[in-house]
Amino acid sequence: MSVLIDRLSRIVGARHCLASAEELFVYECDGLTLDPVRPVAVVLPADAAEVSGVVRVCSELGHPVVPRGAGTGLSGGAQPIEGSVVVECSRMDRILEIRPEDRVAVVQPGVINAELSTAVAELGLFYAPDPSSEQVCTIGGNVAENSGGPHTLKYGTTTNHVLALELVQSDGERLRLGSRAGRSREFDLVGVVVGSEGTLGIVTEISVRLSPIPEGVETLLAIFDDTVSACRAVGSIIRSGLIPAALEIIDQRTINAVEDSVYRAGLPRDAGAVLIAEVDGAPCSLPGEVERIGECAREAGARECRVARDEAERARFWRARKGAFGAMGRLAPDLYVHDAVVPRARLPEVLEKICEIGDRYQLTLSNVFHAGDGNLHPNISFDRRNAEEVERVIAAGREILETCVAAGGVITGEHGIGVEKRDYMKLVFEDEDLLPMLYVRDAFDPERVFNPTKIFPTTRFCFESNPRARGYDRVPFK
Amino acid sequence: MSDDRKTQPAGTPERPDRAQLLRQLGAEEHAPVSIDGALVHRSLRPGDAAAVAAILSQLRGSDIAVVVRGAGSSPGPSNPPKRADLLLETTKLSGVDDFDPEEGVIHVGAGTRLSTIREAARAAGWELPLDPPGTSATLGGVLARAAVGPRELGFGPARDCVLGLDVVLADGTVTRCGGRVVKNVTGFDLARLYTGSCGILGVIVGAWLRLRPRPAAVKALRASGFDRPRLLAWTAEAALRGTARAAGLVTSGLLPGGSTEEGCLAWVEFAGEVLAVEEDANATFRALPGVEEVEEAAGPLREWQAASLGDRALRARLHAGTGSIETASAALEEAGFAQLVYPGTGTLYAHTRASALHGPIKILRSLRERLGGDLCFEEMPDDAKADYDAFEVSPDERQLWSALKQRFDSEGRLNPGRGAGRL
Ligand SMILES: Cc1cc2nc3c(=O)[nH]c(=O)nc-3n(C[C@H](O)[C@H](O)[C@H](O)COP(=O)(O)OP(=O)(O)OC[C@H]3O[C@@H](n4cnc5c(N)ncnc54)[C@H](O)[C@@H]3O)c2cc1C
Ligand SMILES: Cc1cc2nc3c(=O)[nH]c(=O)nc-3n(C[C@H](O)[C@H](O)[C@H](O)COP(=O)(O)OP(=O)(O)OC[C@H]3O[C@@H](n4cnc5c(N)ncnc54)[C@H](O)[C@@H]3O)c2cc1C
Numbered sequence: 039m040s041v042l043i044d045r046l047s048r049i050v051g052a053r054h055c056l057a058s059a060e061e062l063f064v065y066e067c068d069g070l071t072l073d074p075v076r077p078v079a080v081v082l083p084a085d086a087a088e089v090s091g092v093v094r095v096c097s098e099l100g101h102p103v104v105p106r107g108a109g110t111g112l113s114g115g116a117q118p119i120e121g122s123v124v125v126e127c128s129r130m131d132r133i134l135e136i137r138p139e140d141r142v143a144v145v146q147p148g149v150i151n152a153e154l155s156t157a158v159a160e161l162g163l164f165y166a167p168d169p170s171s172e173q174v175c176t177i178g179g180n181v182a183e184n185s186g187g188p189h190t191l192k193y194g195t196t197t198n199h200v201l202a203l204e205l206v207q208s209d210g211e212r213l214r215l216g217s218r219a220g221r222s223r224e225f226d227l228v229g230v231v232v233g234s235e236g237t238l239g240i241v242t243e244i245s246v247r248l249s250p251i252p253e254g255v256e257t258l259l260a261i262f263d264d265t266v267s268a269c270r271a272v273g274s275i276i277r278s279g280l281i282p283a284a285l286e287i288i289d290q291r292t293i294n295a296v297e298d299s300v301y302r303a304g305l306p307r308d309a310g311a312v313l314i315a316e317v318d319g320a321p322c323s324l325p326g327e328v329e330r331i332g333e334c335a336r337e338a339g340a341r342e343c344r345v346a347r348d349e350a351e352r353a354r355f356w357r358a359r360k361g362a363f364g365a366m367g368r369l370a371p372d373l374y375v376h377d378a379v380v381p382r383a384r385l386p387e388v389l390e391k392i393c394e395i396g397d398r399y400q401l402t403l404s405n406v407f408h409a410g411d412g413n414l415h416p417n418i419s420f421d422r423r424n425a426e427e428v429e430r431v432i433a434a435g436r437e438i439l440e441t442c443v444a445a446g447g448v449i450t451g452e453h454g455i456g457v458e459k460r461d462y463m464k465l466v467f468e469d470e471d472l473l474p475m476l477y478v479r480d481a482f483d484p485e486r487v488f489n490p491t492k493i494f495p496t497t498r499f500c501f502e503s504n505p506r507a508r509g510y511d512r513v514p515f516k
Numbered sequence: 517m518s519d520d521r522k523t524q525p526a527g528t529p530e531r532p533d534r535a536q537l538l539r540q541l542g543a544e545e546h547a548p549v550s551i552d553g554a555l556v557h558r559s560l561r562p563g564d565a566a567a568v569a570a571i572l573s574q575l576r577g578s579d580i581a582v583v584v585r586g587a588g589s590s591p592g593p594s595n596p597p598k599r600a601d602l603l604l605e606t607t608k609l610s611g612v613d614d615f616d617p618e619e620g621v622i623h624v625g626a627g628t629r630l631s632t633i634r635e636a637a638r639a640a641g642w643e644l645p646l647d648p649p650g651t652s653a654t655l656g657g658v659l660a661r662a663a664v665g666p667r668e669l670g671f672g673p674a675r676d677c678v679l680g681l682d683v684v685l686a687d688g689t690v691t692r693c694g695g696r697v698v699k700n701v702t703g704f705d706l707a708r709l710y711t712g713s714c715g716i717l718g719v720i721v722g723a724w725l726r727l728r729p730r731p732a733a734v735k736a737l738r739a740s741g742f743d744r745p746r747l748l749a750w751t752a753e754a755a756l757r758g759t760a761r762a763a764g765l766v767t768s769g770l771l772p773g774g775s776t777e778e779g780c781l782a783w784v785e786f787a788g789e790v791l792a793v794e795e796d797a798n799a800t801f802r803a804l805p806g807v808e809e810v811e812e813a814a815g816p817l818r819e820w821q822a823a824s825l826g827d828r829a830l831r832a833r834l835h836a837g838t839g840s841i842e843t844a845s846a847a848l849e850e851a852g853f854a855q856l857v858y859p860g861t862g863t864l865y866a867h868t869r870a871s872a873l874h875g876p877i878k879i880l881r882s883l884r885e886r887l888g889g890d891l892c893f894e895e896m897p898d899d900a901k902a903d904y905d906a907f908e909v910s911p912d913e914r915q916l917w918s919a920l921k922q923r924f925d926s927e928g929r930l931n932p933g934r935g936a937g938r939l
Contacts, residue, residue, distance in 0.1 A: 139839030140862075184701050197705065198676065213912040219837035219862055219889035221673075222712075223662045224593065224907055225936040227916055229675060229708025233701050253758070277618060279641065279729035319758050320792035327789065379697040383618040411699040451699040466702050471691045474683070474718070474924065475704045481919035493703060 042099050046081050046123070049091040054082040054129070065124050068106070069375075070114035070458055072422060077104065077118035082129045085146075086204060086212055086242035089125060093240065094210035096123050097487050103208075104489055105236040107147065107179030110171045112375050113456030115182065115235045119491050125240060127178045133157055134243070141248045142201060142218055147178025147241050154246070163248040166193035169452070170360040178241050184233030186452040188284040188359060191410035192318075193249065195452065197232040204243035205231060208487040218245045230478055235454050236489040238482040254321030255283070256328045257314065257346040259355055260335035264310035265289045265393075265405060269385035271313055271338035272409040275331055276382055282331065284316040285410030292362050292406045292417075295369055301361025303354040306342075313340070313409070314355050362406040363417070369402060370419035374431055378439055380447035382412040391441050392416050399434040401427075413451035414442065439465055455493045463495050534580055534601065541571055543602055551583050551603070552596035552934075553898055559603035565682055565690050565721040571604065572719070572929070573688025581932050584715040586627060586657030589650050591824070593661075593833070593894045593906040594714065598933030606656045609721050612636050614696075620727040621679060621696050626656030626720045633725070642727035645671035647814060649822035656720045662712030666817035669860040670761030670787060671728070675711040682722035683710055686925035696724045709920075716935035717924040731787035734761075735797040736813035739782045739804050744768075748845055748857060750804045751782045752838075755860030757796040759788035762858075764817040767845075769854025770825075770867055783813035820856050824895055825869045831895040832880050837862040840887045851879045865894070873900050884908070907936035914939075 047055040056062060057079045066074035078101060083089045096103045106116040106126045118124055130146035133154065137143070138161045143154060152172040155164040168187035169175055175185070181203070186195040193199075202216030216228040231238055262268040268287045275285060288296070293305045293312065305312055313335060317327040332343045346352035366373050380388045389405065392414070396403030402419040416438055420431050439449045443465045450459060463472065472494065479486070479494075538558050548555035562568045575582065581599035586606050606627035614623040617640035624633055630653055634644045647665035648658055657663070659681075662674040671677070680694030683706075693706035710717060739750055748765050755763035762785040771781065784800060786793045801807050824831060836844035841859045848855055853866040853876070868876050873896065884891040891908045909917065914937035921928075921939045933939070 137839055140837045141839075142837070184705065186699060190699060194672075194676070195699065195701075197708070198672070213916065214910065215913060215916075217835070217888055217890050219835045219840070219887060222835070222890045222892070222907075222909070223664065223673060223833075224712040224714060224892065225909055225913065225917060226662070226675065226708060226712055227913055229705055229711075233705045250756075273618065276620070279732065281729065320789070320795055322795050323789035323792040326791065379695075379699050381616060381619045381621070381697060383616070408699070412697055413699050446695075447697050448695045448700045448702045450701050451697070452701055454701050455703060463703060466695070467692070470689050471693060472703070473689060474685065474691055474693070474706055477923035478704050478706070478709065478920065481916060481923050484919075 042095065042101065043079055045095045046079055046092060049095065050081045050083050050088050054084070056080040065106070065118060068109040068114060068116040069112040070117060070456065073117070075118045075120060077122045077124045080124040080126055082126050084129050086206060089206045089240050089242050090210040090212055092123070092125055093206050093208060093487070097208045097485060102490050103240070103487050105178070105182065105240045107176030108150070108174050110175045111179060111183060111454065111456065112377070113450070113454040113458040115454055115456040115489065115492060117457055119489070127176060130242065136161070138163065140218070141250070142245055143248055144218065144243060144245045145177055146243060147176060147181070149177050151175050151177055151180060158248055159251070162251050164251050165246060166199055166249045167196045170363060177244055177246070181232050181241050181244055182234065182236045183452065183454045186408065186411070186413070188286050188408060190408060191285060192281050192283040197229060199247045200228055200232050200244060201247055202245040203228055203231055203241050205239040206242055207239050208483050208485050212242065216245070235456060235492055237479055237492055239488055252318035254324050255316060255318040255352070256324045257316045257352045257355055258328055258331055259344045259346070260313040260315065260332070260340040261306055261309045261342040262311045262313065262340050265389055266386045267339040268311040268313045269389055269409060271335045271340060272385065273383050274334040274338060275315065276410070278330055278334060280317070280327055280330060282315055282410060283318045284314065286314040286359050287405070287407055287409040288312050288314070288359060288362060289405040291402070291404035292366065295365040295404070296358045296362055298368055299361065299365035301357050301365050303358035305358055314359055359406070366404065366417055366419060369404070370421055372420050372422045374418040374420065374435060375453070376414070376416045376418070376435060376438055377450050377453040378442040378447055379411065379413045379451035380442050380445045382410070384445040385409060385412060388414070388441060388445050392438050395434050395437045395441065399430040401430060401434055408451070411451065412447070436462070457492060460493055461495050463493070534578055537574070537578055537580065538602060541574060549603060551585070551600055552594055553901070554583070554597045554600035556583060556600045556603045558601065559605055561605045561608045563608045565684055568604070568609070568684045568719055568721055569688040569690045572684060572686060575929060576687055576927070580929070582929050583931055584660070584719055586654030587629070587652040589652045589657070591895055592663060593892050595906050595934050595938050596901050597931060598938070604719065606654060606719070609656070613722065615640070617642070620729065621698070621724055622727060623696065623722060623724050624655055625722050627654050629654055630658060637727050638730065641730055643730045644725070645677045645728050646674060647671070647818060649818045655723060659711050659720055659723060660713065660715045665821060666762035666764050666814045666858065669755060669763060669858065675708045677726050678707045678711050678723055679726050680724040681707045681710055681720055683718040683720055685718045686927065686929045691718070694724065698726055714934050715931045716921055716939055718930065733790040733793040734785065734787045735793050736783065736785045736810045737797060737800055737807050738810045738813065739807045741779045741806055742804065744780050744845065744849060745842070747780045747782045748842060748859065751784060751857070752841060752859035753803060754784040754800045757786065757800065759786040759793050759796045760860060761785045761787040762814045762817055763860050764820070765857045765859070766820050767849065767855045770820065770823060770856060783810070783817050785813035821865065823856070825854070825867050828869050828871060828897050829895055830868050830870060830873055830876055830893065832866045833892045833894050834864045834866055834880060834884060835862055835890040836864060836887045837889060840889070844883060844887060847883055851876070873904065877904060905937060909936040
């Protein structure tokens with residue numbers, strides 16, 4: 039082992055090679071905390087050349103490599119593997135180039151998502167993918183998970199905003215994929231690296247597309263007596279031909295958790311659900327769009343529609359939405375954040391079924407989700423010290439995913455498979471469907487150095503996350 | 517049998533066993549069909565995924581090369597097949613199998629013509645976000661090529677509308693990737709890998725597509741009579757507007773007669789909410805004297821995109837990026853290329869006619885290097901195809917594509933030679 043540490047230290051410097059038990063402790067898991075695994079070392083390289091050296095040593099000595107950004111992933115993508123070396127990219131946090139005329143930024147993988155938008159705001163630009171964890175998660179992690187956010191509905195997920203990548207392979211070679219002028223139309227490899235959860239190599243540089251800050255934004259809060267009506271409103275907004283920037287639903291349990299927390303936004307505690315609808319673009323057309331959304335909401339049974347009067351009120355609505363996971367840390371010691379997608383028209387019935395599952399298993403289940411994309415986040419609050427309850431959480435989780443798949447949906451919309459859902463892959467795919475995925479992995483990483491136990495089914499099973507223990511309830515909100 | 521040999525100028529001579537195998541599959545001989553110069557004498561038109569799978573699995577272990585064809589309509593970028601024994605035509609894999617008008621998603625067979633999908637979508641208030649040139653193109657051909665038209669500015673690249681694909685692998689394995697929902701990270705994003713891979717990894721048999729709501733308003737403008745820099749600036753400015761869906765400029769060299777006096781031609785199209793379209797169109801109208809409102813902008817641009825200078829024509833597509841569009845266009849003009857320019861997507865189509873391509877290609881390559889962009893040859897004389905790869909991928913990318921091809925199609929059966937780097 040000391041040979042490994044010695045060689046790694048020589049590459050990244052002893053300070054940036056962690057190998058003591060105390061140092062390794064915090065790296066034992068990511069946002070999925072129940073099955074911690076201690077890595078043999080954690081290295082924090084300063085640049086791509088160091089990453090390349092580190093990977094070469096690990097390959098040579100037979101240690102799996104687990105790439106890591108900020109460790110906010112919820113499916114165990116950055117969870118260590120037995121005998122692995124974790125390569126954390128947090129020191130590679132420089133914005134290398136901003137080209138406003140091309141609307142392109144070149145960044146290192148450790149750049150924090152929200153910091154990029156902040157850096158380019160004065161140019162009238164922003165980086166569109168906005169996961170709720172934007173204040174802490176890294177763009178490298180976003181690329182690996184193909185992360186989305188509330189504004190995915192209009193702007194797309196990470197993959198729609200990545201133009202080019204540098205990827206370090208298992209032999210340490212650095213490959214450049216795509217070009218800063220854009221991904222090639224034919225023979226695009228960037229698209230398969232985005233969303234590959236750190237299994238194809240370590241991304242050491244990313245060229246991303248920046249978007250112009252919209253001239254106008256209007257945000258509407260529609261208040262409903264129940265979640266199902268809010269879902270119906272979403273269906274009719276989609277059918278009306280509008281493309282809102284965001285359509286997010288928060289249910290009553292979450293509203294109350296939020297109102298009890300630092301994220302409180304003055305949401306009505308007695309509401310069954312609220313829908314946050316946002317439209318952006320040319321200011322001249324926004325009032326009409328808000329009007330039409332209001333109509334859809336009222337027809338679906340909204341008892342009140344409030345349009346944010348100013349930026350402060352708008353920020354308050356969003357604080358409630360983006361702080362929801364953190365706020366839910368108050369409901370119980372642990373929180374299982376599910377992530378599944380169904381066709382939007384099926385949301386009302388699926389949601390009813392999910393609540394029924396929660397009740398049947400006597401669990402505290404709440405929902406806060408990207409309704410416009412049909413992307414559900416049923417969250418189960420529990421206490422992991424109660425083994426019997428944990429069993430119920432697992433069983434309910436599986437039923438929820440089965441329900442979503444039966445409705446034509448899939449088992450993850452943005453959090454990824456990781457270790458959490460690798461054994462659920464077969465709910466969606468036949469063995470044959472996994473074959474080409476294996477071909478891809480083997481073409482990129484024939485030695486299976488990178489994150490070898492992730493995504494593909496095994497018999498092992500892991501789950502859960504504890505927002506409070508992980509500090510997500512302290513995720514700052516600007 | 518001896519006839520088989522006689523009529524087999526391309527590819528490997530037909531051995532008795534392979535002729536028998538082809539006949540067993542029901543592929544009777546017919547007059548030769550040229551696929552990029554390779555003559556094929558036998559074809560099959562399977563009616564569903566299972567039939568495609570049956571054909572490919574029976575070919576396992578043989579050295580029979582299969583060339584996939586949709587409508588066969590496109591003279592688009594491609595390398596000639598290295599071997600071609602059997603034409604697999606997808607035209608019977610056609611039809612809309614499932615359409616959810618609430619959701620705006622549709623499942624169609626790969627052999628379906630885009631026009632059919634477009635009509636089905638339109639009838640329910642949706643729009644198919646694919647508008648490549650040509651009227652007979654099949655979905656499979658368009659996705660295999662990732663072919664797009666002038667509305668790429670508004671629609672995004674072809675891969676963005678693909679939610680899921682049904683693909684039969686080279687060994688006959690029937691697979692599925694993605695799904696029918698609009699957001700999905702369940703496993704690798706294979707749909708993006710297949711889209712644009714020119715059929716070298718598998719045969720696309722069906723797809724789930726995401727439609728877009730039909731816009732409430734559309735307005736088209738046309739400008740002419742100005743020199744290239746002035747008109748390009750106008751087009752580029754229009755392309756930055758929020759509702760711009762297409763914006764393109766054709767330089768005089770491409771116009772009939774190639775007269776410079778007439779200046780260049782430009783079209784822009786806005787689509788979206790009524791007031792926003794109105795505002796963008798008005799501002800663009802006022803930005804240059806003599807602009808006229810016209811019925812259609814995307815239509816003429818699409819035709820110009822398919823334009824060819826004819827004999828010994830070279831048509832290259834250069835992705836220069838939006839910020840370098842003027843630099844790239846000026847450099848191309850200086851070097852004597854006629855152009856179609858889409859400033860909003862940073863794409864230029866550079867046209868020239870040359871007896872020797874070495875000179876023009878050198879210029880294009882150095883421009884690509886300078887701008888950090890991408891280059892692809894959409895049309896070139898047949899005799900040049902042996903010397904130039906249509907898809908100028910980097911050595912890094914070629915290495916990975918080679919590894920992918922090896923795994924997806926170890927016998928090199930599907931569209932051999934037609935991929936990037938002649939894979
Ligand atoms: C409170 C909270 C809210 C969240 N909200 C959202 C949301 O709205 N939308 C959403 O999509 N997700 C959300 N997430 C999940 C998570 O934040 C995202 O998946 C995020 O992209 C992970 O980034 P990270 O830097 O923390 O990556 P990590 O968790 O460290 O890693 C994630 C994956 O990326 C890989 N990886 C990291 N860096 C690299 C690299 N340089 N090269 C190759 N692979 C790499 C890892 O191996 C791992 O597989 C949320 C999480 C929390 C805790
Ligand atoms: C005059 C003209 C010029 C054009 N120029 C261009 C151009 O330069 N660039 C461009 O991108 N588009 C161009 N097009 C647009 C055209 O829509 C596309 O090229 C499209 O690929 C043609 O579809 P098809 O069905 O005719 O495909 P085909 O010509 O039959 O096939 C195109 C390619 O796709 C493969 N393929 C077809 N179906 C499948 C399948 N189901 N699974 C796997 N592989 C398959 C074929 O093997 C072949 O490599 C042009 C069209 C016209 C009419």
